[in-house]
Amino acid sequence: MTLLESIPEKLGSTEPWIEKGGVHWLTLGAMNVRELATAMNGLHARFITITAYQLPKEEGFRLEYHWDLDGQLMGFPFVLTGKSIESIFDLCEGVDWIEREIHEEYSLEFTGREYEPLLLRQGDETGVNLRDGVASSSTAAPSQEKK
Amino acid sequence: MSYKIPMGPYHPALEEPYKLDMICEGETVIDAKLHIGFNFRGIEHLAETRNHIQVIALMERVCGICSNIHTLTLCNAMEGLTGLTPPPRAQYIRVIMAELERLHSHVLWAGIAAKLMGFKTMFMTCFELREKVMDILQAISGNRVNYSMNRIGGVNRDITDPGSILKMVEALEAEMARTVIPIFTTSRTATSRCAGIGVLTTEKTISLGVVGPVARASGVPQDLRKAAPYAAYAEMDFDVPVQPAGDVRARLLVRALEIMESCKILRQALAKLPPGEIHTEGEKFAFITGTATARVEAPRGEVMYSVSWKEGSRNPARVHVRTPTFAVMPAIRWMVKGARLADTPLIQASIDPCYSCTDR
Numbered sequence: 001m002t003l004l005e006s007i008p009e010k011l012g013s014t015e016p017w018i019e020k021g022g023v024h025w026l027t028l029g030a031m032n033v034r035e036l037a038t039a040m041n042g043l044h045a046r047f048i049t050i051t052a053y054q055l056p057k058e059e060g061f062r063l064e065y066h067w068d069l070d071g072q073l074m075g076f077p078f079v080l081t082g083k084s085i086e087s088i089f090d091l092c093e094g095v096d097w098i099e100r101e102i103h104e105e106y107s108l109e110f111t112g113r114e115y116e117p118l119l120l121r122q123g124d125e126t127g128v129n130l131r132d133g134v135a136s137s138s139t140a141a142p143s144q145e146k147k
Numbered sequence: 148m149s150y151k152i153p154m155g156p157y158h159p160a161l162e163e164p165y166k167l168d169m170i171c172e173g174e175t176v177i178d179a180k181l182h183i184g185f186n187f188r189g190i191e192h193l194a195e196t197r198n199h200i201q202v203i204a205l206m207e208r209v210c211g212i213c214s215n216i217h218t219l220t221l222c223n224a225m226e227g228l229t230g231l232t233p234p235p236r237a238q239y240i241r242v243i244m245a246e247l248e249r250l251h252s253h254v255l256w257a258g259i260a261a262k263l264m265g266f267k268t269m270f271m272t273c274f275e276l277r278e279k280v281m282d283i284l285q286a287i288s289g290n291r292v293n294y295s296m297n298r299i300g301g302v303n304r305d306i307t308d309p310g311s312i313l314k315m316v317e318a319l320e321a322e323m324a325r326t327v328i329p330i331f332t333t334s335r336t337a338t339s340r341c342a343g344i345g346v347l348t349t350e351k352t353i354s355l356g357v358v359g360p361v362a363r364a365s366g367v368p369q370d371l372r373k374a375a376p377y378a379a380y381a382e383m384d385f386d387v388p389v390q391p392a393g394d395v396r397a398r399l400l401v402r403a404l405e406i407m408e409s410c411k412i413l414r415q416a417l418a419k420l421p422p423g424e425i426h427t428e429g430e431k432f433a434f435i436t437g438t439a440t441a442r443v444e445a446p447r448g449e450v451m452y453s454v455s456w457k458e459g460s461r462n463p464a465r466v467h468v469r470t471p472t473f474a475v476m477p478a479i480r481w482m483v484k485g486a487r488l489a490d491t492p493l494i495q496a497s498i499d500p501c502y503s504c505t506d507r
Contacts, residue, residue, distance in 0.1 A: 021227050021439035034275075047356045049469040051453045053438075054444060064453070071374025094356030097477060098469075105191075119184035119506060130190045133159070 003043070004072050011039055022073040023066070033065065037088040037095075045069045047094040052102045054131055055079075061106060084109035105129035124129055149177055156185050159493065161259070163502040169483065169491065176483045176491060181476060187507035194466035197217070197413060199217075199225065199299065202463060206452075207293050210504040212255065215248045217447040217452075218297040218469050221466070225299050227434040227439030235346065235421045236390065237301035238379040242416045243312075244287070245443070246409040249279045250319070252446030253402045256499040257327060263493040264340040273325050276319065282338060283315045294407070294496050301426025306417075313417040320410035326482040331403045333354075341396035345482040345494035348393055357478050359471045360405065361390070361447020364390045364397035371444040383412045395497040402499075434458070447471040447499050470504035 004024065004043070008016060011031055017024045028036060043127045044124040045067040053062040066073060078085065087110035088095050099110045107127035120126065155166035164185035170178045190209055194202050207214045219241055226232065233241070258273030279474045281291045287306055290295035296302050306312060331337050347357065352365040362369055370387040372380040388404035390397035434456040441449045447485050448471030455465040480496050 016484065021437060022224070023440045024441075044353070046451070048451060048474075049467075051465075051467040053455060053465055064438075066451070068369075071371065073375070073440065075440070091475075092356075093354045094474065097473060117182075117184065119187040128189060131195075 039090040060108040173306045190507045220443040222297045223441035231300035239380040249446045363446040364401040365393035366391040472505045
């Protein structure tokens with residue numbers, strides 16, 4: 001059994017990997033994103049990015065978290081019915097900019113972290129990539145010094 | 148007493164907008180904060196308004212230097228959604244274009260690095276060589292920057308006379324071996340300006356998810372051409388240069404050695420260019436509903452495209468681009484910590500940043 005094949009069991013998933021569109025997909029059961037990030041750290045997988053999708057109508061959003069393990073691209077989808085998900089910034093430094101970008105593009109909140117503006121300038125409205133026009137629920141957070 | 152020195156957004160060294168606020172004590176940088184977004188054009192959102200032909204032309208303009216890599220990655224992803232496989236000749240031509248673009252990017256970077264070192268003669272030499280690389284790209288594609296080579300299922304232009312291109316590549320390789328490589332690897336000027344500065348440790352490289360030559364210069368041997376080969380890379384014999392030191396000199400050495408490896412790949416690809424079609428002929432294709440992802444090793448590191456399509460739609464539902472500089476640039480904060488202020492332009496340039504790519 002390869003390391004990749006052993007991962008579903010380690011993550012407590014009863015589902016196998018599904019290889020589709022260049023990615024090994026795994027749907028996680030009860031595991032949340034922070035537990036996933038901790039498990040990926042344990043495997044020494046390299047974080048790549050999060051891809052956000054706005055689902056049709058009022059179905060919410062899908063976030064796809066991607067890690068690389070020895071050249072194998074892994075994908076873990078999370079469907080958000082609300083507009084927030086826990087941040088993994090404290091577990092995975094590489095996630096900082098993409099969480100900030102998704103916050104600005106889709107007005108999603110990554111809870112448990114502070115924001116600084118990334119692509120948008122201070123005071124600009126977030127949600128610039130939302131299909132229903134610019135959301136005005138929040139604005140880019142003011143710049144804050146971070147240790 | 149500490150004080151803040153803002154560098155940018157009109158950067159003195161790198162002619163793209165970006166800002167680095169440095170907290171200094173005396174001449175030493177204690178901490179730094181990066182500001183990007185000055186080039187934010189909303190290209191991902193714009194891509195959702197373009198059809199499958201227009202979106203290729205649009206994404207070619209994400210970056211001026213590695214324009215071909217963006218269309219290559221996008222086409223790889225869209226081929227995953229259409230089920231089209233480019234013919235072998237097209238796969239070889241894609242390798243040739245990708246390696247010429249790597250040469251172009253690395254030689255351009257070497258010139259800028261030489262200028263920042265105060266080594267102006269080397270800057271002129273590198274830019275003369277860069278012109279020769281662009282001459283080859285123009286001979287193949289008709290263009291010097293945006294080559295319009297990639298399409299879904301293959302490439303748009305053939306290499307009809309690989310022998311003449313091979314001669315140009317060999318002449319370029321000889322000149323690189325005579326000038327750029329020995330000077331960058333052995334000269335006291337390059338060593339004294341680059342050794343021991345802007346260090347990024349292996350541990351920090353891994354935790355930040357840094358990619359490309361910067362990661363390889365910090366002892367992380369990752370290269371998608373080897374780890375997850377695409378196009379015709381599985382048929383090429385080449386090495387992945389890795390240096391452990393993690394400083395600016397290591398980045399210089401990695402790129403210098405990669406120039407020679409690119410020449411090696413180009414010689415093989417041109418010599419073995421298989422006969423046949425350059426794109427898949429036949430029935431009209433249709434996009435399969437769903438998402439496909441592709442990754443390619445760009446000159447600056449891993450590029451990843453995720454493309455989503457709905458059945459019957461003319462336009463993609465989503466195009467997400469993760470560029471290499473987006474992954475590498477946060478590391479600058481750690482590279483400049485403890486550095487002398489005078490070294491910071493060279494340290495920032497040592498990641499070969501592309502702000503246009505990063506902001507999209």
